[in-house]
Amino acid sequence: MIDQHIASLNAAAADIFDGATVMIGGFGEAGSPIELIHALIDQGARNLTVVNNNTGSGHVGLAALIENGQVGKMICSYPRTVGSKVFPDLYRSGKIELELVPQGTLAERIRAGGAGIPAFYTATSVNTPLAEGKELRNFAGRNYVMEYGLRADFALIKSECADRHGNLIYNKTARNFAPIMAMAAETTIVQTGALLEVGSIDPEVIVTPGIFVNRIIEIANPAQESQLIAEGRSYP
Amino acid sequence: MIDQHIASLNAAAADIFDGATVMIGGFGEAGSPIELIHALIDQGARNLTVVNNNTGSGHVGLAALIENGQVGKMICSYPRTVGSKVFPDLYRSGKIELELVPQGTLAERIRAGGAGIPAFYTATSVNTPLAEGKELRNFAGRNYVMEYGLRADFALIKSECADRHGNLIYNKTARNFAPIMAMAAETTIVQTGALLEVGSIDPEVIVTPGIFVNRIIEIANPAQESQLIAEGRSYP
Amino acid sequence: MSGANKQNIGWSREEMAKRTALDIPDGCYVNLGIGIPEMVAQHVPDGREVIYHTENGLLGMGPAPAEDEIDPELINAGKKAVTANPGASFFHHADSFAMIRGEHIDVCVLGAMQVSEQGDLANWSTGEPDAIPAVGGAMDLVAGVKTIYIITRHCTKEGEPKLVESCSYPLTGKAVVNRIYTDLAVINITPGGFEIAELAPGISFDYVQQRTGCRLRVGPQLTAAVSG
């Protein structure tokens, strides 16, 4: 029987190991699985490589994970969001590594990782510092850079609804990186607003089929990052 | 104003030129845009390169287009469907060219073409005759073959519903190649079962956003290939 | 070669599918090829939940529909009408093969023309000059799915062995097969070559060896069974 339901946040994050690569969904706060990130802070795994578009804001969620010293390296496109203080300070003092990837290349590398594509070519970043050291190749008169597929040990993502097979749908622009991260991770852990019976979601509208999902925890009323920041909250 | 509605099948197919590359949706009869294919037969463009998973059955639809001598080359994965006589006969007599591509590589090449990826690597077909003459490369100890993105001048596809912006949804396994072909073609022509007002389709469930679509013709009651074949029909 | 009563020796098609089904674990994602492999789904033991993938864009494929419920747009990779189970999902071809190539499918069961003792598979072309080559998704499946099971008669209709030292037909993939279910035996591919894990009732090791193109070994399970 397939039932991916996990009862506790602690259990959901229990086996994330030191040195793991962890993809975390979200574009800013939209789609950020904040309860799962806080569970990872409670759990305490260190020296993580984290893949996210940004580096978090304030002192909750991803920023709190970084502030707690658990992240050795960030792979992201934009580590300089409004309200982002934690990462810049650590980066300037040389305490965290950064792999800066153009946003579309980041998305495509994750999708490639999930789709069994070890490498692909893109024109993005050619003739810029971000192409330095990368292999260039000409196709039909235009230069392209070779980029590698990206995989992870774990993905932490947020969905609007899920069923016990792991089928997911999302809310608006909270979808962003979640579907491709679910594909690219060995173990995909989902916090969902509503856990439904199998068969409740129309097969035509499922965005992430359950094959890409491993664990689901229901968080009916997730915290909103911007609200926590407005309240001056920090975690833990 | 964006209104992709085209009133007649003739107008929809009018500018398909001799020598064009035409992607045609469908896996067998599921998703086959049979009225658009017949319009292309009426229109008469020749020396086409056609991309489809198969080569049609009986003497209607894709098989009829081939039988009518309009196709110079097929790019497909499986030209030997039950009831497929037209292509095998022409192929054996050297009157049509075949580029045989593994089904997943065909899908990924089309998706790459639509996504601006000129080439990618896949393990599929390594150590087989279909990798002959292709570039091999080792990533992390495994060999992969380099495959090129595939684009087309036109795509002919079938959808269940559409709106005037070109947003599409599909019916069950009729979806198959249509969404990626819409991405990979310069001009995407859609026959749809129902043309709806803009805003009628939930933004969360749209499979093909209108940006990938150029022309829509409403065919409320499309012919079903297997039924035409059972009736012994041929086209024209 | 096997004489007039060959239909009565070893496992039937149904029994081969049934034997294979015993090895489909609970909770896994499975892709079944056309022919005997399709029959596996009917024989998975009760209590196991298995989700079937068909590469033309459906996860959660169910059995064939009643005649009056056929939708020609709900078909499997063999282009036969199917149904969608609760929890099913539809997706496009690139996403479908991302599941395959990305190693998300646990088990695939396919037919074979030849299998070599290194696990090479030939099942798409005889390589004859007038044959219409057609590969479909076979090369993607063997390259991407974690476990590849083969169901095949042990010999061709002409009595030639299909389990061989090295394939003479064009390959589908090299070193990809994990296990073979024939009418005569269950055979594992090991670093040492073919290893018989199980014999069909009334079939001897020598009988199978005579019908195989290279040396067979006896697996530890079978040794125990024979000696026990």
Place this chain on the structure above:
Amino acid sequence: MSGANKQNIGWSREEMAKRTALDIPDGCYVNLGIGIPEMVAQHVPDGREVIYHTENGLLGMGPAPAEDEIDPELINAGKKAVTANPGASFFHHADSFAMIRGEHIDVCVLGAMQVSEQGDLANWSTGEPDAIPAVGGAMDLVAGVKTIYIITRHCTKEGEPKLVESCSYPLTGKAVVNRIYTDLAVINITPGGFEIAELAPGISFDYVQQRTGCRLRVGPQLTAAVSG
């Protein structure tokens, strides 16, 4: 350089956005960068239907919502709350950048730190050692979108020219810019370098030339306007 009354000379931010909006054709798909480019949407002439793409997964983006209708999960690439127009669609990040990289977006309007006369753009990093590098989607947009418009003040706050012979800051892309809208002029990138297509009211060619890092040419349109 331009003195105490610099705010009163040439086009305001609003006017720059308005001027750019005149060049957004009917029926096209547009991506607007953060800052002044965002203001372009408010000024597209009546009767033109334009569909806005935001790279975080929305096509058909509408204006900011009323305060009580904000959904923190419906935002644009600048992470500001937006709305979805009728006909909008949501999709994931890989699909969103397939639209960009695959050349499906018609026009992108971005800001700039520097633009060279070959159309090179620098708009993501000053290259200073203590700067936190952050690129976002800028490199994808300039590599993939067919037409790139730049809106920028003609000079930096310190009065340095932003239109230069060759960029000193790290590039976002090489030979990617088609047209520049500054507070002083509209400038095309041509094989011969910068070409002024239009001057802001009361601004002379010489005034713009003095504030530009390399030689400007007068475009045919402007010649006609001056001589006419």
